[in-house]
Amino acid sequence: MALAVGMRVLTRALLRPWARGLRAAPGRTGPAAGGGDGVRCFRSPRVLVEPDPAAGVAVVKMRNPPVNSLSLEFLTELLISLEKLENDKTFHGIIITSDCPGIFSAGLDLTEMCGRDPEHYAEYWKAVQEMWLRFYLSNLVVIAAINGISPAGGCLLSLTCDYRVLANNPKYAIGLNETLLGIVAPFWFKDTLVNTIGHRSAERALQLGLLFPPAEALRVGVVDQVVPEDQVQSTARSVMAQWLDIPDHARQLTKILMRKPTADRLLTERDADIENFVRFICKDSIQKSLHAYLEKLKQKKG
Numbered sequence: 406m407a408l409a410v411g412m413r414v415l416t417r418a419l420l421r422p423w424a425r426g427l428r429a430a431p432g433r434t435g436p437a438a439g440g441g442d443g444v445r446c447f448r449s450p451r452v453l454v455e456p457d458p459a460a461g462v463a464v465v466k467m468r469n470p471p472v473n474s475l476s477l478e479f480l481t482e483l484l485i486s487l488e489k490l491e492n493d494k495t496f497h498g499i500i501i502t503s504d505c506p507g508i509f510s511a512g513l514d515l516t517e518m519c520g521r522d523p524e525h526y527a528e529y530w531k532a533v534q535e536m537w538l539r540f541y542l543s544n545l546v547v548i549a550a551i552n553g554i555s556p557a558g559g560c561l562l563s564l565t566c567d568y569r570v571l572a573n574n575p576k577y578a579i580g581l582n583e584t585l586l587g588i589v590a591p592f593w594f595k596d597t598l599v600n601t602i603g604h605r606s607a608e609r610a611l612q613l614g615l616l617f618p619p620a621e622a623l624r625v626g627v628v629d630q631v632v633p634e635d636q637v638q639s640t641a642r643s644v645m646a647q648w649l650d651i652p653d654h655a656r657q658l659t660k661i662l663m664r665k666p667t668a669d670r671l672l673t674e675r676d677a678d679i680e681n682f683v684r685f686i687c688k689d690s691i692q693k694s695l696h697a698y699l700e701k702l703k704q705k706k707g
């Protein structure tokens with residue numbers, strides 16, 4: 406008993422620095438509907454939360470069609486959903502997945518980084534940082550059930566999770582492909598990949614902008630498991646049960662021990678990182694590359 410209380414105090418002390426200043430901004434979430442068992446169901450236009458209170462797990466479904474691009478509004482809604490779940494003692498784990506067929510997330514929303522003013526770029530980048538910090542340091546067990554393609558920011562979101570299950574579909578691929586767009590993955594994207602697959606594999610993947618199909622993703626370690634498409638959710642649920650069997654405080658402290666140095670680096674350089682991003686993204690050459698890339702995506706159809 407005394408040990409459990411001591412662990413709780415220690416956990417709070419360790420988590421406190423991240424809790425401060427990391428609260429999600431108020432957004433457009435809909436009213437929480439009370440469930441019959443007292444557990445709240447969270448609704449927002451782009452995030453669907455399906456709670457399973459008996460298991461202590463909630464499934465968070467991203468539904469920002471057509472491609473779940475991480476727009477400012479979508480990021481805000483995701484963060485608010487995460488915060489609500491973290492603040493509800495019913496939940497110990499979340500499974501993040503997509504409600505858009507064939508696409509987990511197309512990554513950062515290119516329209517947020519093109520043809521806007523520097524203030525907008527700064528606001529957007531702060532939200533991207535926030536998403537990374539909040540998911541990376543979440544006290545919940547976070548499992549990605551990756552049921553679609555997951556480039557760049559979509560891959561980053563998966564990499565913040567504790568475990569990744571990818572559907573075995575040859576159309577799906579995952580990786581940090583920024584260089585293919587003529588842009589550079591920031592140091593904290595790079596650090597997260599290095600922590601997951603090691604320095605050499607990360608260097609090669611980042612320079613070449615590799616998008617790994619399922620078998621390759623598993624071999625290099627970008628994902629932990631590849632399963633038939635119809636088993637992605639059930640696999641995520643059974644992996645979650647294993648993780649939830651571990652005493653929560655011990656697991657949370659271990660997660661923080663493993664991730665703190667990486668998160669600290671961004672926390673201490675957060676403003677400089679925003680300035681760097683704004684300077685980089687405002688360059689004519691970068692704007693031209695991004696415009697050309699967006700045009701190519703649009704013309705693909707016609």
Ligand SMILES: CCCCC/C=C\C/C=C\CCC/C=C/C(=O)SCCNC(=O)CCNC(=O)[C@H](O)C(C)(C)COP(=O)(O)OP(=O)(O)OC[C@H]1O[C@@H](n2cnc3c(N)ncnc32)[C@H](O)[C@@H]1OP(=O)(O)O
Pocket residue numbers: 471472474508510511512513514515516554556557558559582583586588589590591681682685686699702703705706
């Ligand atoms: C040393 C100095 C260092 C300094 C460093 C400082 C700062 C670093 C600077 C920048 C870092 C930025 C990091 C960026 C991270 C990112 O995530 S960038 C986004 C990367 N994403 C992609 O490359 C994916 C692009 N999309 C696709 O490949 C495809 O859309 C698809 C996901 C495979 C889906 O294909 P399909 O189903 O065929 O759908 P469409 O291509 O037709 O797309 C439908 C519409 O969606 C629009 N769209 C697609 N992706 C995005 C996106 N990421 N953002 C916004 N919009 C997107 C697409 O244009 C279509 O729109 P329309 O319907 O035509 O209007």
